Amino acid sequence: MIRLLILAAAMIGACANAPSAIAQDVSFSETERAAILRFGPWPPLPSTDASNRVSGDEKAIRLGLQLFNDPRLSPSGRVACASCHQPEQAFADGRPVAIGVAKGVRNTPSLLDTGFSRWFGWAGANDTLWGASIRPITAAAEMASAAEHVQTLITTDTTLAAAFTQTFGASAKAMGAEPALMAVGKALAAYQETLISKRTSFDQFRDALAAGDTTGTSKYADSAKRGLKLFIGEGRCSLCHLGPRFTNGEFDDIGIPFFTGPGKVDKGRYAGIQYFKKSAFTRLGAYSDDPAGKDSPAAIPSHHVALQGRAFGSFKVPSLRGVQETAPYMHNGTLNTLPEVIDHYSKMDQDRLHIDDAAILRPLNLTPQQALDLEAFLRSLSPTK
């Protein structure tokens, strides 16, 4: 039993409803300790994507950075990847829903740590980061571009043309429009793979816990410790938010409405799988550079993903790293703050869950102090400024 003596910080008599100032002995059982250790270490060891032959390539990373910030990828000349994935906003945009050439229906997800994903986007429409980078380029509401437009840009801009040829060994013109678009996606992916979130106070606590360093563990805020205990315990948050990225990488329905307008529905994961199965830019397609091709172990989930009714209205379980920086929350950006997110889970109306046959979520009925503790823990997953 790891015992961490925590002195609650509440002031005596400060407020009738505040918790009394008591010496609260928070201890973590061996099971809890094991659960906490599974949230790390952070960052993970570097790796590359076998489906992308320029993954980890410095030239591709530089080209990808250049393209990421180039609004000319959009025929309007107004929308770059960075228009929505803003570096100063943790590569999100702070808006409820994305605004490209038109207003979208989903919140812009942060790109930090995105390279560690199996499925990309709220609906998991892509199984590769390069495929996920191509999708918004051609999506009507985002950049509304086309392979031919991208090829022309790469061909006519001498700087881009030189960088492209150096990276891929052929010009965009020689390559052809769709392969050139695919290559642009791979360069963008190579850049995005470098976007890894910084270590946090939670990581320091976790590593101290692993090392048996009680001095180190004592530096982690008491409220965050209580929130962590709730997170892995009765809150059952870690059923889905698990591992070093605090996500199982899968999809679920947490009772957020999926209507996007009168008579309009965002099918979520269901539509994502439908899109994926038609896409050419996947681990199963001819553009994958994985030497093992469709038989690559990395392609096993792509082979076996099932289009099931329960996917309807389900959305990606997001990573919680850096969550403090990525408001507003949920796939449609309808919850503005972390307290609102916690309140959603605390008072969840199970009748609003779309999946009739699942029984995972239930109202947490948190006390005000528990909600504050959970918030403190969640904030500890962001780097200290």
Add this chain to the structure above:
Amino acid sequence: MITGAVALLSTPTLAAANCPIDAPMAAAGDYQLSYTLTPALPTVGQPFQMTIEACGPANAPYTGPILVDADMPAHRHGMNYKPTVISTLPGTYVAEGFLLHMPGDWRFKFRLAGADGPVRLAHGHVQP
């Protein structure tokens, strides 16, 4: 960047089913089976394989079709993936495409084609 995460998957050593199975993990009527997982301790959220040894009537290796699946009875949901099964030797099958996306109490489910209709077998699995 997830390539390395599943690189440990490999084809397990295969042999024809040794029937009857001494300590079957699931049995119903004349049918019994056991299985092993590769890796032996799957990681939540990562794919793994299952090698199945199945026996049928007269203690002979079962050679018919097998459908496999997994669910969490307490949560009333299954996997997001549909495994595929291939027969490798009489009574031996390899299922690929399992991925348990939550820790907790899972149940592996098997459906064999019995002489009188489907034979359903199940075995519990605790995913840490």
